[in-house]
Amino acid sequence: LSHIGMRQERIVDIDSNRPFTGQFYDTFNRKHDYLRISLTERCNLRCFYCMPSEGIELSPDGKLLTNDEVFRLAKLFVKSGITKIRLTGGEPTVRKGIMELMGKFNELKQHGLKALAMTTNGIALHRRLPAFVENGLTHLNLSLDTLDPFKFEIITRRRGHDAVLKSLDTALSLPMDSIKLNVVVIRGLNDSEVLEFVKLTQDKPISVRFIEFMPFTGNKWDKKKMVPSSELLERIRMEYPTIQRASDELNDTARSWYIPGFAGSFGFISSMSDHFCGTCNRLRLTADGQIKVCLFDPKEISLRDVMRAGACDEDLLRVIHQAVLGKKAKHAGMEDIDVVTNRPMILIGG
Template sequence: MPEDGVPLQPTEDLLTTPEIIRLAKLLAASGVTRIRLTGGEPLLRRDLVELAAGLRGIPGIESVGVTTNGITLQRKLLALQQAGIDRLNVSLDTLKPDKFAHITRRQGFTRVMSSILEAQALGFTPLKINCVVQRHFNLDEIEDFVAFTEKHAVDVRFIEWMPFDSNRWNDETFVPFSEMMQIIQTKFPAVEKLRDGANDTSKAFHVPGFRGQFGFITSMSEHFCGSCNRLRLTADGNLKVCLFGNTEVSLRDAMRSNIVDKDIRDIVDVAVKRKKFALGGHGDMYGLSKAKNRPMILIGG
């Protein structure tokens, strides 16, 4: 979230639940099998449970997940599980309550941790913790996050800090995967590599004997663009075929102009075929840091 926030969009600019379901059916018919609801904060959507149930009932959709800050998650966990949500990601950049309050500008650490523990008790698998690592902020905590996996069946994912509008990215604060791994191996020399799936975005590891595991999303230092099979649909209905690309196609406007499903599928196909080879066509992380794009809160990830 940019320090000065982002302008709230009028409700009429956002996709309605029937519009989301329609697009999900079209994408499922084209081979999409997994959907993740992100944000912003998806739990702020009043009909999230109904939306999740609708998505889970679409033929071809095998999994529906949610990425959340966890603040209000605990009281909604059972309803989300009953609606068919089977994958949870909780964003948590620190295990220290005072540091949590500093970066989020609010109290709530205890509620987030309670949500994680309750989700674990309810059997959510996988249950992932997303941690964006920055030098001088939380690099000193990555050993603690790995230690957390000893007794908790969670997948901690250390995410390289990526440049987006208003997040003040700089290479002095950026920490590459190789440096994080070196720190962890010094503390946990027995760490082992786990097998990654064909389209996984995370390099997975674990410490033998620990219940959970950890991994790295290395978008900046070792990008995985060649195997990326993700599409993003923003809350206002724009299709982004690349997280880092600034090219968007409005599927909302297409639907509201009353075009038929086949034409919408054609729009998606053309957009996918125009996807740049890597990093949205920006060359490297320094070129990416100068590019214009939405703030991450308006993209979802």
């Protein structure tokens, strides 16, 4: 029990030495300035690593945050030091009123918001993307795990490969600060396509990010299917021996590389084999109003319930602050994460 007492003393000590400014520091002095907001639990794909094969039980509409509630919390977070917001899901583009909500988020740039990002599967995006950019979208992450239309249907249990590629082309024609492709790599399924994805960066100014297969409830994670980033890097190095390390942005989860003469870059999100917890600056807000301070920690606190009980902004801030203080130094190892009961990825927010 001594370690618990020491941790409590540490929290008290930090609380007494740092006046509460609304900025979110944990007990390891990590400042949190990045908020990921899940706008919906619904999705128009059924990717097996995200959604259990038996499906999920959606929250009743009354338990989901309304647009006004989402904006109230977003504004509070931004005024308290959040400089980047990423909209996720489910699939964020299926959220009713997303265009108007994005326009309101754009107004937060006068309060310190610097980046408004979205992670999407791109299925229903290309026609709406110009309007999203007009309403303040600055960064786009497209989920695309394969360049093979047949494999796409195996992974997503739906059609739509062409639509995603069309969304990528549309994004490249628009004034955006960043366009990234998220590729979840699974041994025996799409790991043979890594070099093809790298080749995309020859002519396209995009960043391809290879993501290690992560365990979540219902996704049948198997360590044997997880390809360590170090293995992928060696495969790429054998084909492109001139690859060079790129300078990563502060708090970036990806370790980035580039090939001289190529327009884009590629990187690795090695959550399983080489975690990046030491520089984590992220908080998550689920579609049903729970704050999660770590993707792999099942613990969550309902801001929705606090808000609907009549809490003022200062009360909400203190609840958020206490949640952040409970953040651990790092997540458990991959075997331990595999046995922890957590939400399916689709209910957390990608």
